[in-house]
Amino acid sequence: MDKAALERRLSRVEGFADPRLDLEQYPTPADLAAHLVHLAGVQGDLAGKTVVDLGTGTGMLALGAAFHAPERVLALDRDPAALSQARENERRVAETAGDEPATDIEWLLADATRAPVCPASAPGDRSNATVLMNPPFGAQSGNEHADRAFLATAGDLAGVSYSIHNAGSQSFVEAFAADEGGEVTHAFRAELELSRRFGHQTSEREVLDAEVFRIEWK
Incomplete structure (x- = not known):
């Protein structure tokens, strides 16, 4: 599936009904998700692989990968309401x-930083698994370094991860x-265009500058 077709499908994904600030529940825009997933596909990191979406939220990246x-x-999130929306x-x-x-998604209620899954096809072999994620930036007090x-x-x-x-x-x-x-x-730059959902936001829409990385893990 080409990137434009994927973006059209992902544009139908609904955001958080009642987003939680403590979990930094900002939606991943459909255009950015489509671009990230398209890159992962071109690199051969999706087809035939086990894909894990850590902190899936409303399911944008997991749906794109599928x-x-x-x-x-496998799509993990600690928030039952987010998984219900996903x-x-x-x-x-x-x-x-x-x-x-093409592939059904397994929605799992779990802390993504203590993921109770083992996607490896053999002990110690991570080569057949790819992580996609838009983790919390760690911008909220008490949530510093969450992306770490x-x-x-x-x-x-x-063996490979993509993260925003x-x-x-x-x-x-x-x-x-x-x-x-x-x-x-x-590595490439990206923008997150967000509508006003939290009290600390001062405008109806704002654009956050972001960066996306592909990492090969040894």
């Missing part, structure tokens, strides 16, 4: 698009990956 014929898709989005996308994703825990989990589970971070994170992500024996192979 259209690229992975062997399995399941509804799975039905919504299939009904309105006229076709279903997500990266650590990705490195434990998968706050702008200015490249040196941190590269250093963290290197400390864990990994390497950033791709």
